[in-house]
Amino acid sequence: MRIAVVPGDGIGKEVIPATLPALTLLSDAFGLDLEYDVFGWGADEWIASGVGLPTGAVERLSKDYGCVFLGALGDPRIPDMAHGREILLGLRRELDLYVNHRPIVLSDGVIDLYRENTQGLYVGVGGTVGRAGVVNVAIDECVYTRDTVEKFVRSCLRRLSEKGRRKVTLVHKANAVPNTGGLWVDVFRKELGAFPEMIGSEEYVDSFCYNLVRDPTPYEGVLASNLFGDIISDIGAALMGGLGLAASASICPETGFVLVEPVHGSAPDIAGKGVANPCAAAMSVVLMLDHFGHTEAADMLRACVGEAARSDAATPDLGGRGTTDGLMGTVLALLGRRLSERPRTD
Numbered sequence: 001m002r003i004a005v006v007p008g009d010g011i012g013k014e015v016i017p018a019t020l021p022a023l024t025l026l027s028d029a030f031g032l033d034l035e036y037d038v039f040g041w042g043a044d045e046w047i048a049s050g051v052g053l054p055t056g057a058v059e060r061l062s063k064d065y066g067c068v069f070l071g072a073l074g075d076p077r078i079p080d081m082a083h084g085r086e087i088l089l090g091l092r093r094e095l096d097l098y099v100n101h102r103p104i105v106l107s108d109g110v111i112d113l114y115r116e117n118t119q120g121l122y123v124g125v126g127g128t129v130g131r132a133g134v135v136n137v138a139i140d141e142c143v144y145t146r147d148t149v150e151k152f153v154r155s156c157l158r159r160l161s162e163k164g165r166r167k168v169t170l171v172h173k174a175n176a177v178p179n180t181g182g183l184w185v186d187v188f189r190k191e192l193g194a195f196p197e198m199i200g201s202e203e204y205v206d207s208f209c210y211n212l213v214r215d216p217t218p219y220e221g222v223l224a225s226n227l228f229g230d231i232i233s234d235i236g237a238a239l240m241g242g243l244g245l246a247a248s249a250s251i252c253p254e255t256g257f258v259l260v261e262p263v264h265g266s267a268p269d270i271a272g273k274g275v276a277n278p279c280a281a282a283m284s285v286v287l288m289l290d291h292f293g294h295t296e297a298a299d300m301l302r303a304c305v306g307e308a309a310r311s312d313a314a315t316p317d318l319g320g321r322g323t324t325d326g327l328m329g330t331v332l333a334l335l336g337r338r339l340s341e342r343p344r345t346d
């Protein structure tokens with residue numbers, strides 16, 4: 001299995017390289033045969049050559065790779081994020097990675113947040129009307145097709161059911177945005193019929209955010225449209241202890257292709273200082289390993305990342321004085337110890 005590694009911009013260029021030795025160590029120890037190539041897509045290339053996602057990249061990824069491991073995109077020199085939309089939103093859309101799993105890991109359980117990842121307000125339909133460089137009317141259309149909402153909801157319900165989760169909440173705003181909101185509610189109710197073991201509930205997104213912050217414990221599975229899911233995932237990251245811990249996997253259930261990435265961005269405020277928390281990147285590797293069924297390796301890395309984050313190696317965002325490399329060094333040492341304690345199977 002080949003992985004396309006895209007460090008991207010800012011702290012992406014720090015946390016991704018820091019994480020790769022753990023991936024290699026686990027691949028070797030468990031015989032997973034995971035190989036990777038690094039691609040320099042991002043702000044520098046965009047500024048130098050105007051190229052974001054190179055021509056033919058999507059075809060090459062679909063043919064030769066099963067996974068993208070992405071850092072983050074975003075650069076103060078490109079304030080409208082045009083390169084990021086071309087690369088990141090381009091990959092999500094072109095590879096049809098419509099299921100975005102963003103687990104919210106809390107001390108007493110996990111909320112499986114699923115975000116629709118290809119449509120809604122992210123379709124890029126709209127425009128502006130103005131004169132002399134002044135925008136007077138701005139339009140971004142929210143577009144959902146029944147086909148996409150159905151396959152998204154069905155896939156998420158199946159995933160939740162297979163994990164033994166019983167409660168699922170649809171987050172929407174059908175009171176104020178009745179067309180797309182109504183479609184989501186209709187599809188959710190119909191698809192739930194095929195999962196009699198699941199208990200469904202529906203919440204308006206504003207009230208849901210309020211309830212989530214006050215008490216996240218009642219939630220198990222949460223389904224949200226694209227923009228709502230984006231916002232909820234940062235709230236979820238805050239509940240977890242920070243953006244430095246939150247990981248994400250964007251999946252095409254039909255092809256099995258997965259793009260894993262931290263939830264955080266390029267963090268220009270701390271980029272270049274060597275103190276970015278690499279846990280979100282490492283937990284993205286955990287999601288990748290889990291996705292490909294390498295459960296033992298995934299569980300081991302998850303445990304070591306958790307232990308390292310609580311150790312003296314913790315980075316400033318976690319209240320420590322550690323560095324990116326120091327934290328991943330601790331993860332590697334913990335992995336080495338666990339691997340040496342593992343009973344030999346040969």
Ligand code: NAD
Nearest residue numbers: 072073074075243244263264265266267269270276277317
């Ligand atoms: P951000 O997530 O980059 O940073 C928000 C805050 O969290 C900052 O204070 C930052 O220092 C902190 N933070 C984030 N990740 C951290 C980590 N690993 N360790 C320690 N602290 C961390 O969000 P932003 O500042 O709004 O965005 C910066 C740029 O990133 C923008 O260009 C934005 O468009 C882009 N962005 C990209 C992605 C992505 O590529 N997936 C996601 C979000 C934002």
Ligand code: IPM
Nearest residue numbers: 073084085088089230263265
């Ligand atoms: C994320 C990011 C992206 C999104 C941006 C950078 C386009 O915020 O992955 O959470 O909105 O999806």
Ligand code: MN
Nearest residue numbers: 230231234263
């Ligand atoms: Mn986001």
